[in-house]
Amino acid sequence: MSLIEYKGFGGVPLSADMLGDENDPPVLLIPEIGQSRAAWRDVAEALVLSGRRVVNLDLRDADQLAPHIEDLRAVLAQMGSRPVVVAAGNGGWIATRALAIDGTHLAAGLVLVDMPVDEEAIADGLAARLALPALVVRGGFSPAQSGTASDAFNAALPIGQIADINECDLELASDRKEALLGQLLEFLELRQPRDAMEFKAGSDPRTLRDAMGCFATGITIVTALDAAGSPVGLTANSFTSVSLDPPLLLVCIANTAGTAPALREAGHFGVNVLQIGQQPTSNRFAAKGEDRFANQPWAPGQTGVPLLGSSLVSFECERESLHEAGDHFILIGRVVRAQFEPHRDPLLYFRGKYRRLHFA
Template identity: 80%
Template sequence: MAIIEYKGFGGFRLSVDVLGDENDPAVLLLPEPGQGREVWRAAAEALVLSGRRVVNVEPRARAAEVGDIAAHVEDLRAILAQMGSRPVVATARRGGWVATQALAPDGAHLAAGLILVDMPVSDEAVASAPRLALPTLVVRGGFSPAECTAASDAFAAALPIGESADIEDRDLAFAVDRNEALLGQLLEFLERRQPREAMEFKAGSDPRTLRDAMGCFATGITIVTALDASGAPAGLTANSFTSVSLDPPLLLVCIANTSGTAPILRDAVHFGVNVLQIGQQPASNRFASRGGDRFANLPWAPGETGVPLLGGSLVSFECQRESLHEAGDHFILVGRVVRAQFEPHRDPLLYFRGKYRRLHFA
């Protein structure tokens, strides 16, 4: 078991237990606000034995008012955004309130499924249920005898991809059986919704599944740079980069249309591609985030064409724009290399399955 920290809402540091093999499907366990992660400890150990990687979250202290869970909601969204793959999120009691609010807007992009164990159901929860567009399991009686109400029935019925399960007292010969029964419900849902065998994307499927598939191709990381109309340096992090031709010397990068730097790169006559080495991970993070002066306190110098080139890069290519091609939500920028500087003895910074990696030589 490893204890790591995630950055939550407002920079708050959240302590997390991580158990199991990082290559196994992930399950994120969320207690209710005010509870510690020990509520999920037994289930976490059993899930690891069942071939799952478990992320067991320690929430921040209880909010001043029970209904004030906004910080917990943003904490969960921040953790999910930092994970390399989409986990199934399993919640305890009022942790379900946190998860339903965090996942209702765009949950399918952040999580592969949602399990709500003993969540108290309010009218507000019932109203939000239709917006939970991801597989959801409602379990009653997981930690204590079930309280079946009309509201909980209405909530389960309103879920777009929902199902429910009741753990009945009459089916339990011993108190420990409740834990076993809950684990059985969790595993049955996980095997159907997050199988350990190969996943599949088909046209029209959830685009995040395609993104996960693309993430299985290990890449290097680049920072693409140019000058804006006023002559100020601009740039962004990109890993969709490849050599195209040696004669003539061409390369390409794919740029998201939604990027703030996209308009600058569309208009640029010249641009630079800086291939990063392992010591430049902070620069990669900075150029992948929005806002702020990305070049502040960062060594760079103008190349022969004036484009900003980052000091210490594995390779820096200076390019003249050859062509530009529209491609869905990205555009493909093809450049003719006019100059390249490289230092081949540094180790590259790699990216695989949503995480930075280092090269391990065979």
């Protein structure tokens, strides 16, 4: 991250954080009037991890909209390529006015997060003049607010879409930020797609790992008993069904995993597929140096393997075969018993982050 300075209207200096690769598609973050760029910091860092170059801008100290509007147009003119502008709260009042004239020449898209009702903009028919793709997010930082006036503004956007982040879909405070990020990334991928990355044999294995991470998975915890009869387990997302007749599944285990020796020798093992409320459990079984079963409800299955309580599904398996595969080994199990709760939602993992189901 580097600190840069833009020249605003009248030569006023405006500070901004610059994050990410300069060759990635740009995103310009605008805070609410009266707030600093720190309000966007977590989202900015997450966008960088998702392959975006982010400019996180500070506004000047002013209450009037006019200087902020001219500042934004000046900053956009100084940027080397058209960004998607993402504005929080009444920062959206600035962005909508700045982009109502020649907006398509200055920006590739506009995202308005929790913008309050703008009576003046509605009266002036401002929305109809925003000719660039726009996303209105309600509930991005605080519970969603809607009304007749805001609905009219949103409906008038020529290329607009609306995303509501509903309270019923959130369990933790951090879920709201994850939901907002998900909406941003979906819009960015649609309106400002990145060039495809490429892995070739012999190149950086991290690139291959990133490519593999584009396949969304569930998360499991593989459990067994070690030679002393103590429960062991680890988090794994390389899991798949193999056959229904006979009933077979497999998991891939890293040779370097601390639990790997016990799993190599185990005659039986369990695969516990996690539900959305078990993210802390996933973290615990992925960490080193922790008593993974401390304060964790579990019970022995019919073969004695530890099965975790509250899982989406728990498979109890007899070892069928084991195959060496590079820096991992493939453990194939014959399912002898499965217990599941189909009314829960799965804990998902995609591109290095936990995810949740999104119902269209």
